[in-house]
Amino acid sequence: MKLSLYTDDLREASVDLVALGVFSDEPDRGLAFSQLNAALNGVLAQACKDEDFKGKAGQTVVVNVAAPGGARRVMVYGYGPRDQYTAESARRFAGTAAKVARKVGAATAALQLAVFDAPDDPESVLMLVQALAEGVELGYYRFDTYRRRETSENRLEEVHVAFAAEDVQGLKGAALRDAMRKGQRVATAVAFARDLINSPPNDLTPNELADRARAMAKKNELACKVLSARDLERQKMRLHLGVGQGSRNEPRLIHLTYTPDDKNRSDRVVCLVGKGITFDAGGLSLKTSEGMMDMKIDMGGAAAVLGAMEAVALTRPGCVVHGIVGAAENMPDGNAIRPGDVIEGKKGITVEVLNTDAEGRLVLADALAYAQELKPTDLIDLATLTGACMVALGRLTAAAFTDHEDMASDLQAAWVTSGESFWRMPLNPELQEQLKSDIADIKNIGERWGGAITAALFLKAFVEEGTRWAHLDIAGPVSAAKDQGHIQKGGTGFGVRTLLAYIERVSG
Ligand code: BES
Ligand code: MN
Ligand code: MN
Numbered sequence: 001m002k003l004s005l006y007t008d009d010l011r012e013a014s015v016d017l018v019a020l021g022v023f024s025d026e027p028d029r030g031l032a033f034s035q036l037n038a039a040l041n042g043v044l045a046q047a048c049k050d051e052d053f054k055g056k057a058g059q060t061v062v063v064n065v066a067a068p069g070g071a072r073r074v075m076v077y078g079y080g081p082r083d084q085y086t087a088e089s090a091r092r093f094a095g096t097a098a099k100v101a102r103k104v105g106a107a108t109a110a111l112q113l114a115v116f117d118a119p120d121d122p123e124s125v126l127m128l129v130q131a132l133a134e135g136v137e138l139g140y141y142r143f144d145t146y147r148r149r150e151t152s153e154n155r156l157e158e159v160h161v162a163f164a165a166e167d168v169q170g171l172k173g174a175a176l177r178d179a180m181r182k183g184q185r186v187a188t189a190v191a192f193a194r195d196l197i198n199s200p201p202n203d204l205t206p207n208e209l210a211d212r213a214r215a216m217a218k219k220n221e222l223a224c225k226v227l228s229a230r231d232l233e234r235q236k237m238r239l240h241l242g243v244g245q246g247s248r249n250e251p252r253l254i255h256l257t258y259t260p261d262d263k264n265r266s267d268r269v270v271c272l273v274g275k276g277i278t279f280d281a282g283g284l285s286l287k288t289s290e291g292m293m294d295m296k297i298d299m300g301g302a303a304a305v306l307g308a309m310e311a312v313a314l315t316r317p318g319c320v321v322h323g324i325v326g327a328a329e330n331m332p333d334g335n336a337i338r339p340g341d342v343i344e345g346k347k348g349i350t351v352e353v354l355n356t357d358a359e360g361r362l363v364l365a366d367a368l369a370y371a372q373e374l375k376p377t378d379l380i381d382l383a384t385l386t387g388a389c390m391v392a393l394g395r396l397t398a399a400a401f402t403d404h405e406d407m408a409s410d411l412q413a414a415w416v417t418s419g420e421s422f423w424r425m426p427l428n429p430e431l432q433e434q435l436k437s438d439i440a441d442i443k444n445i446g447e448r449w450g451g452a453i454t455a456a457l458f459l460k461a462f463v464e465e466g467t468r469w470a471h472l473d474i475a476g477p478v479s480a481a482k483d484q485g486h487i488q489k490g491g492t493g494f495g496v497r498t499l500l501a502y503i504e505r506v507s508g
Contacts, residue, residue, distance in 0.1 A: 001140070003133055003180045005173060006110055006160035011039040014070030015160065016106035019097035021077040021114050023085070024055035032112050032164070036074065040065050048076060056080060058092065058485070062100055071110075075100050079114065087131035088419030090114065094132045095139025095486030101156045102140060110160040111136065115167040122171050126179040131419075132161055133183025134190075134497075138486040141191050143198040185314040186500065190493035192216060193307030197479065197491025201279035201296040205249040206327035209276055209299060213254045213306050213325065220313035227253035237366040239345035243359040244328035246283055246336025251328035251363075253370065254302075256309045257320070264318035266507045271376035272309070272499060273367050275360045275383035276302030276327035283330050283356030285339055297491065298360070300478030301382035302327060304495030311500040319507035322374050326367035330359045342440045346370060347462050352440040360385045361444060361455055365462040372464055378407065378506060379469040381459065382495050388451025389473040397421040398477050398494065401456040402470035411470055414502035420494060421477065425453060432457050 010018060010032055018036070022029045029037075029045075037044040047053075047063040057080030065074050075097055079089045094111055101109050111132055116124050136159050144151050161180060168176065196204065196212065204212075210226045217224035229250040232241050237253070244251030254276070277298035281287060287295070302325040309323040337343070337356055344350045346369035351362065360383050371379055389399050400415075400422045402408050408424060415422040434446030434454050442461055446454030456471045463469045477494040480487045 001137065001156050002158045003136075003184065004158065004160055005176055006162040007165060010110065010112060010162050011036055011067065012069040013110040013160065013162070015108040015110045017073045017075060017097065017101050017104065017109040018071045018112075019075040019077060019093070019100070019109060020112035021079045021089075021093045022055045023079050023082040025081045029055070033076070040067060040074070044074060044076060054078065057084070057089070058096070060096055060100070062104070073104060073106070082117065085114065085116065086419060087127050090128045091131040091135035091419060092485030094135030098136045098139030098156065099483065102152065105155055107155050108158045109156065110162045112162045113167065122175075125168055125171060126175060129161060129176055129179040130183040130186070133180045134187045135486040137184055137187035138190055141194060141488050143195060143488070143490060145195070146200070182315060186311055186497060189307045189311035189314060190496045192310050193303040193493035193496050194488070194491040196303040196306065197297055197300050197493070199296070201329070204278050204296070204299070206244070206252040206276065206278055206329060207249065209278060209302065209325070209327045210252040210254050213256060216306065216310055217256050220310060222309060222313050223257040223259070225255040227255070235346060235370065237346045237370065238343050239351060239362040240326050240328060240366040242337045242341070242343045242353070243277075243283070243330055243362050246333035247329035247331040249278070249329045251326075253367065254325040254327060256306070256323040258309060258312045259320055260316060260318045266319045268319040268377045268506050269322070269375065270319060270378045270380070270503055270506065271322045271324065271371045271374055272305045273364065273371050273379070273381040274302035274305030274323070274325045275299070275364055275381070275385065276325040277360060277363065278327060278329050280330045280357070280359065281332060283336050283359060284332050285355045285357040286332050287357060294479070297479050298384050299327065300384045300474055300491065300494070303491065303493065304382045304474065304499065307493055307496035308499035308503070311496055312503060315500065317504050317507045319503065321503060322371065322376065324367055324371050326363035328363055330356070349442060349461065350440040352437040352443040354443050355445045358444045358455070361458045364459055368459065368462045372467065377468060379463065379467055380472065380499070380502070381470075382472045382474055384475040384478050385473045386452045386455045386475055388455075390476045392425070392452055393423055393476055395476045395481060397423050399423060399425045399452055399473040400470060401425050401427050401473070403427055404468050404470070407468045407470055410505055411502060414505055415498045417501040418497035420498045422472070422498070425456070427456055427460060428453060435461070
């Protein structure tokens with residue numbers, strides 16, 4: 001869709017949908033609302049009253065109007081209290097407006113920007129404009145690849161971001177347009193990740209995941225290397241191979257590299273590692289039918305890494321970034337790994353596999369070993385690793401594990417910027433003994449309690465002491481149960497925006 005700036009009077013906007021947000025603790029609803037309401041002879045205030053609209057976060061009223069300027073509908077959206085307004089509020093507002101636009105078949109829309117209380121901070125205005133662009137694009141996202149009937153037309157052609165002149169004082173039009181364009185680029189990368197997650201597992205095999213990564217890399221001028229099963233053999237990546245050996249769809253390792261222009265190159269080398277299980281049946285430790293119903297999402301870590309690589313390619317931050325994906329399909333078969341097998345991976349650590357459904361950590365162990373040969377200054381893995389993590393934190397929040405305090409604070413700053421929900425969890429060394437094997441160096445499961453932590457501790461055993469390493473368990477937020485704001489039911493692309501924010505932060 002086309003995004004443009006709109007500096008004229010909102011009352012004059014000749015669009016199919018006007019969207020504006022209001023704060024629950026501002027009873028007069030602000031200037032834009034009162035002006036528009038007056039021009040419409042009070043129908044907005046009346047509709048809000050009829051619908052018991054209080055401006056609570058996410059509350060929405062849509063009114064059909066015949067505005068003198070030509071507008072056909074107005075959406076009034078609640079931001080909640082003014083002091084809780086963030087870029088994420090703006091993103092959700094824009095996402096909701098896009099969904100309303102889709103529902104009513106709007107081709108043109110105008111979104112009113114709300115700035116912070118101190119409008120003299122130009123950086124914050126640009127951040128909000130970027131968030132609006134992300135929100136409207138992502139809120140309009142649909143996964144229609146497999147629909148032959150009832151496909152939804154993309155009718156929304158032009159979206160105006162509307163400003164009050166005093167809110168953007170000191171900002172050039174070019175800077176505002178750059179912020180919109182950046183938001184659209186980020187949304188492109190998140191949509192790429194969503195498409196991968198939403199794709200069915202009969203089509204999105206490890207090889208297909210590699211093909212899609214290669215095509216994206218080619219389009220965006222990233223270096224791309226794909227390792228076949230034979231290459232993995234040469235690399236002694238037998239844990240990764242072991243997970244894939246019960247499937248006819250051979251495993252792959254995908255390695256993308258972004259290199260910045262020399263002039264703005266910092267000495268940071270960020271390495272992102274993603275779990276890419278294209279389907280997790282559990283292997284011989286077979287899941288229940290219910291348990292495997294949604295297991296195409298088990299490559300959500302890989303999707304986040306590949307999405308982040310596209311975001312990096314499109315926005316060009318100043319450090320080297322590697323994206324590594326361990327792709328495999330975990331199936332039961334006469335050739336599958338057995339509970340009880342002992343496998344030695346790339347790192348030379350022997351693993352007793354007591355549960356073949358704890359496969360993500362096996363693939364990641366080899367992928368982390370591969371990544372460390374690239375001498376990263378920052379190593380981050382993302383995985384839909386444990387159901388236990390969802391029990392602990394629910395469906396909206398991801399777990400962040402790291403022993404490095406400076407990395408923890410950089411990560412936290414990144415997730416505050418992105419608005420994605422994370423919570424730090426401990427790597428209790430006391431739990432390590434749960435992973436002691438009777439016959440090998442380590443076993444791949446601990447006891448039931450603290451399952452997300454023992455999974456993280458398992459990974460830690462494969463990371464060189466002192467490495468700035470973090471493990472992000474995204475099992476919950478990788479997919480959404482319902483449409484909301486900029487989120488669409490299904491794959492969310494969670495992680496892409498936080499990774500980009502992290503990379504931008506550490507590359508200076
Ligand atoms: N992919 C699953 C984790 C998962 C479960 C992600 C539900 C999203 C939703 C992972 O491979 C797995 O099966 N983990 C087991 C580990 C157990 C066998 C130690 C789990 O969480 O039950
Ligand atoms: Mn599993
Ligand atoms: Mn899994």
